[in-house]
Amino acid sequence: MEKKDYKTALIATATRLFAERGLNGVSIRELSTAAGVSISMISYYFDGKEGLYSAVLLDQFSCFRYMESIKERASGPLEKIEEYVRWSIQRNRDYPYLLRYYTSELTNPTRYFSIIVQPALEKALHILIEIIKEGVENKQFREDLNPEDTALAMAGMVNYYFLSTLATQKFINHSPERDEELIRHYMDLFTKGL
Amino acid sequence: MEKKDYKTALIATATRLFAERGLNGVSIRELSTAAGVSISMISYYFDGKEGLYSAVLLDQFSCFRYMESIKERASGPLEKIEEYVRWSIQRNRDYPYLLRYYTSELTNPTRYFSIIVQPALEKALHILIEIIKEGVENKQFREDLNPEDTALAMAGMVNYYFLSTLATQKFINHSPERDEELIRHYMDLFTKGL
Numbered sequence: 001m002e003k004k005d006y007k008t009a010l011i012a013t014a015t016r017l018f019a020e021r022g023l024n025g026v027s028i029r030e031l032s033t034a035a036g037v038s039i040s041m042i043s044y045y046f047d048g049k050e051g052l053y054s055a056v057l058l059d060q061f062s063c064f065r066y067m068e069s070i071k072e073r074a075s076g077p078l079e080k081i082e083e084y085v086r087w088s089i090q091r092n093r094d095y096p097y098l099l100r101y102y103t104s105e106l107t108n109p110t111r112y113f114s115i116i117v118q119p120a121l122e123k124a125l126h127i128l129i130e131i132i133k134e135g136v137e138n139k140q141f142r143e144d145l146n147p148e149d150t151a152l153a154m155a156g157m158v159n160y161y162f163l164s165t166l167a168t169q170k171f172i173n174h175s176p177e178r179d180e181e182l183i184r185h186y187m188d189l190f191t192k193g194l
Numbered sequence: 195m196e197k198k199d200y201k202t203a204l205i206a207t208a209t210r211l212f213a214e215r216g217l218n219g220v221s222i223r224e225l226s227t228a229a230g231v232s233i234s235m236i237s238y239y240f241d242g243k244e245g246l247y248s249a250v251l252l253d254q255f256s257c258f259r260y261m262e263s264i265k266e267r268a269s270g271p272l273e274k275i276e277e278y279v280r281w282s283i284q285r286n287r288d289y290p291y292l293l294r295y296y297t298s299e300l301t302n303p304t305r306y307f308s309i310i311v312q313p314a315l316e317k318a319l320h321i322l323i324e325i326i327k328e329g330v331e332n333k334q335f336r337e338d339l340n341p342e343d344t345a346l347a348m349a350g351m352v353n354y355y356f357l358s359t360l361a362t363q364k365f366i367n368h369s370p371e372r373d374e375e376l377i378r379h380y381m382d383l384f385t386k387g388l
Contacts, residue, residue, distance in 0.1 A: 020302060025219060078388075103297035106360050108214055113360070121361040132388075141388040148366045149379040150388070152358055153351040160350025161343075166300050166307070167315040172342045185343040193387035194272075194326075194335040194344070 007045055007055075010035045015056050019097040023053050023110050057116045060101050063091050064120040067127045077135035078191070081154065084128055085186050088158040089179050099162050125151055157186060201239055201249075204229045209250050213291040217247050217304050251310045254295050257285050258314040261321045271329035275348065275384065278322055279377050282352040287370055293356050319345055351380060 013035035017026045028049045032039045046052040070083045092099060105117045128151040135141035161182070165174050207229035211220045222243045226233045240246040264277045286293060299311045322345040329335035355376070359368050 021218070022216065024215070100301040103301055103357065106357050107294040107297055109360060118361050121358070122364075125358075125362065126365075135388065142382075142386060144382070145388060146379045148362075149355075149376060150383060152355050152362065152366065153380065153383060155358070156350040156352070156354025157347040158350070159354055159357075161346050163297065163300050163353075164315070164319075164346055164349070166303060167312050168319060168342075168346065170316075171320075172346065182343060185340045186347065188336075188338070189344060189347060189384070189387070191387050192336060193383070193385050194329065194339060 006037055006041060010037055010042065010045065010052060011055055011059055014052050015060070015097055018053055018056055019100040022104060022108075023050070053110070054112045054116065057101060057105070057112050060095055060098050061116055061120040063095060063098075064124045066091075067124040071127045071130065077131050077138065077140060078187075080131045081128075081135075081190065082183065082187055084131070084154065085158060085183050086179075088155070089161075089183065092158075092162040093176055093179075099159065102159070103163065125155065128154065154190070200231055200235060204231055204236065204239065204246060205249055205253055208246050209254070209291050212247055212250055213294040216298060216302075217244070247304070248306045248310065251295060251299070251306050254289055254292050255310055255314040257289060257292075258318045260285075261318040265321045265324065271325050271332065271334060272381075272385070274325045275322075275329075276377065276381055278325070278348065279352060279380050280373075282349070283355075283373050283377065286352075286356040287373075293353065296353070297357065319349065322348065348384070 010031070014026075014031055017031060017034060026049070028039055028042055031049065031052065032042060042048065042052060046055055066087055067084070070080055070087065073080060073083070075083075101117075102121075105113045109117070129147045132141065132145065132147040132150050136143060136145055136147065161174075168174070204225070208220075208225055211225060211228060220243070222233055222236055225243065225246065226236060236242065236246060240249055260281055261278070264274055264281065267274060267277070269277075295311070299307045303311070323341045326335065326339065326341040326344050330337060330339055330341065355368075362368070
């Protein structure tokens with residue numbers, strides 16, 4: 001295998017194992033056996049288990065940079081919010097383990113939380129808050145709208161849809177075919193209310 | 195100590211330890227040392243570590259029964275939704291470890307998920323869905339409102355406010371003094387939209 005292949009294989013295996021058992025629940029020996037790579041290779045490429053965990057986090061949270069491109073678009077705040085909702089859903093589809101890292105780092109942070117996770121989430125939320133403020137300044141949104149609470153409400157709505165899957169799949173269809181319909185319902189809820 | 199005191203002390207210690215490290219991350223020896231209770235006592239009262247974990251889950255999720263009393267109240271759907279939001283916030287204030295069990299059981303379920311967690315969440319969500327349906331039938335809410343998506347959106351909003359605390363506390367005030375203001379913002383968002 002090439003250097004790139006070893007690193008990719010290790011990150012893929014580690015993403016699954018760390019998602020299931022957390023940083024402390026997986027040994028470097030298990031990682032080495034599961035990925036078919038020697039322990040010395042893990043040390044060489046990632047400086048050990050912790051370095052591999054931080055590489056997994058960097059990979060999982062790299063998608064948050066996409067929020068910047070939403071911000072730069074010329075369309076109005078409502079279109080940007082719809083793009084945010086669409087991207088939030090897609091990111092959970094593309095990174096099926098992301099929500100586990102997201103929730104475990106927020107509830108039981110490792111030392112990489114403040115280096116990788118916090119900045120990624122803060123940046124994305126700040127962009128969303130700016131978009132909402134833009135709508136209030138344009139008088140498109142209510143002047144008494146609280147941008148921070150609204151941004152958290154929007155983020156929560158989409159994340160919980162995925163978080164609740166295991167408890168709700170018996171009575172709510174979570175298939176990707178329904179994603180556009182779901183975006184429509186969310187946007188209606190935010191523009192029309194109940 | 196009386197029997198009740200031993201059980202209470204063990205559940206309190208176990209709630210903290212399991213919340214931090216999960217069912218598999220805590221040994222029966224650590225539980226015994228931390229609670230100042232012998233291992234044989236844990237076996238006697240809880241039939242071992244797994245039994246103690248299930249007692250912790252039962253205790254954490256017992257508050258979900260409160261949703262039934264909200265359902266039974268004579269007030270209309272909007273007042274019931276406000277009560278739901280208020281209760282959801284209060285439950286996170288009263289049970290600071292609840293969100294960790296909530297998220298870890300939803301992302302990495304133990305065998306107690308389907309016995310304790312799933313029924314509690316499903317029941318509460320079903321009541322919320324019924325409340326929303328009542329509003330649609332009364333023509334108080336839009337007829338094209340999707341009750342299931344709306345219920346998940348509401349649940350997500352409140353849970354994420356607490357889940358995101360560590361990432362947002364630098365720029366969003368999460369103090370309990372602001373809870374009533376937050377409920378107001380959420381209700382405005384649902385009744386008036388953006």
